[in-house]
Amino acid sequence: MKRYFIELAYKGTHYFGWQRQPGKISVQQSLEESMGTILGAELEITGCGRTDTGVHAKQYFAHFDYEGEFPAEFLRRLNKFLPKDIAVFRIFEVQLDVHARFNAYQRSYEYHLSFRKDPFVEHLAYFYPYTQQPDPVLMQAAAELLLQYQEFAPFCKSNHDAKTMICNLTRSEWVFYPEEQRAVFHITSNRFLRGMVRLIVGMCLGVGTGQISMEEVKAAMEEQSRLRKATSAPPEGLYLGGILYKTGDEN
Incomplete structure (x- = not known):
């Protein structure tokens, strides 16, 4: 065998x-x-x-x-x-x-967000349809804040089987493409909790539109409690982007 x-x-x-x-x-x-x-x-x-x-x-x-x-x-x-x-x-x-x-020691995800309706990327990115556009500076600040923490209970679905909330994030950032009216969120960690990335994207959009304050995010992370307005971004924008293994056989 x-x-x-x-x-x-x-x-x-x-x-x-x-x-x-x-x-x-x-x-x-x-x-x-x-x-x-x-x-x-x-x-x-x-x-x-x-x-x-x-x-x-x-x-x-x-x-x-x-x-x-x-x-x-x-x-x-x-x-x-x-x-x-x-x-x-x-x-x-x-x-x-x-x-x-x-044997995987690192996983990377991307979340693709479009601020312009495009029929050619339907189901491949989340079209953000709302009039109020999120502030990219605030979105970036919210993403970078997560790098200060190791436990992520606020960003885990309730129906999980995780034995620990610890995740070692090494990347959490947005890349914006103003000319194309789109943005991509990049996040890398040794592991992820159930629904984690989509909940983080939802939080960043909430911060970017002023529905959630940075102070609320900090408090939730310090207390490891749910955000008052926890929102999961739609699935069509999420991609598993890459995996690294201890064996090196993936290269």
């Missing part, structure tokens, strides 16, 4: 996230069924983490165990068989004890 890593990307619009769910289509199910059909074997593929309904992944890793041989042009055949919104870039062998989820 050998263990293999899969590097892939997907547009999550039509999926109920990565993980299999009864009666709902998922990326995991689509990949397992497509690979199983070509290989003539039932596979169980383990992903590097969950993504919610409608969330995308520019880079995603998963692993599976398989003892057979791959047919000729397997990768090309697999991509032809898969739906158009899932692409597999490569499949490579790793040591049997390397785990797609537990």
